[in-house]
Amino acid sequence: xxxxxxxxxxxxxxxxxxxxxxxxxxxxxxxxxxxxxxxxxxxxxxxxxxxxxxxxxxxxxxxxxxxxxxxxxxxxxxxxxxxxxxxxxxxxxxxxxxxxxxxxxxxxxxxxxx
Amino acid sequence: xxxxxxxxxxxxxxxxxxxxxxxxxxxxxxxxxxxxxxxxxxxxxxxxxxxxxxxxxxxxxxxxxxxxxxxxxxxxxxxxxxxxxxxxxxxxxxxxxxxxxxxxxxxxxxxx
Numbered sequence: 349x350x351x352x353x354x355x356x357x358x359x360x361x362x363x364x365x366x367x368x369x370x371x372x373x374x375x376x377x378x379x380x381x382x383x384x385x386x387x388x389x390x391x392x393x394x395x396x397x398x399x400x401x402x403x404x405x406x407x408x409x410x411x412x413x414x415x416x417x418x419x420x421x422x423x424x425x426x427x428x429x430x431x432x433x434x435x436x437x438x439x440x441x442x443x444x445x446x447x448x449x450x451x452x453x454x455x456x457x458x459x460x461x462x
Numbered sequence: 463x464x465x466x467x468x469x470x471x472x473x474x475x476x477x478x479x480x481x482x483x484x485x486x487x488x489x490x491x492x493x494x495x496x497x498x499x500x501x502x503x504x505x506x507x508x509x510x511x512x513x514x515x516x517x518x519x520x521x522x523x524x525x526x527x528x529x530x531x532x533x534x535x536x537x538x539x540x541x542x543x544x545x546x547x548x549x550x551x552x553x554x555x556x557x558x559x560x561x562x563x564x565x566x567x568x569x570x571x572x573x574x
Binding site: 388391404443456 | 548
């Protein structure tokens with residue numbers, strides 16, 4: 349499968365711990381997106397990169413969240429001092445910067461904060 | 463602020479019946495509208511987009527700017543259509559690509 353891959357698929361952590369998720373986009377895609385999805389809701393945009401530049405961050409992305417894409421390939425999303433409200437599915441997606449808005453999603457990383 | 467509303471969380475129909483999943487939006491400008499689908503145990507994937515004006519798996523959707531709606535329709539539902547459906551929008555233009563606003567989703571169940 350050459351689609352978007354995410355790791356880990358599931359993570360259970362204690363409140364206050366830090367967690368990091370990794371996303372590997374489709375290889376030729378220069379845009380990478382992070383979304384968050386809570387139960388019963390649709391995905392919500394968090395941030396996106398074009399190559400290694402982080403071009404936009406949603407107000408949903410508090411100071412405890414940081415995302416990087418150091419070489420313009422894979423990306424990491426770190427959550428520091430996790431809270432129970434951070435429990436959600438974290439979705440990564442990628443696309444070409446041109447080509448009109450077709451983005452491809454990964455399977456997501458489930459985070460449960462206990 | 464942009465918003466997408468899917469008024470039905472659950473929709474059940476019988477095989478062969480017509481189906482319509484409703485989507486209304488609010489956006490100041492000219493949005494691009496999409497339907498995404500998530501089948502059981504699969505990732506979210508694009509079903510169709512309004513600018514393509516195409517039919518995918520028998521589904522069509524027409525953008526009605528007057529009613530700010532983008533309802534998804536299929537004349538004869540099949541069991542394999544059972545899935546979660548999300549309506550989504552983005553602004554038009556390069557910086558808006560991929561920044562989607564999703565509705566809450568509608569779970570469609572097609573009974574045999």
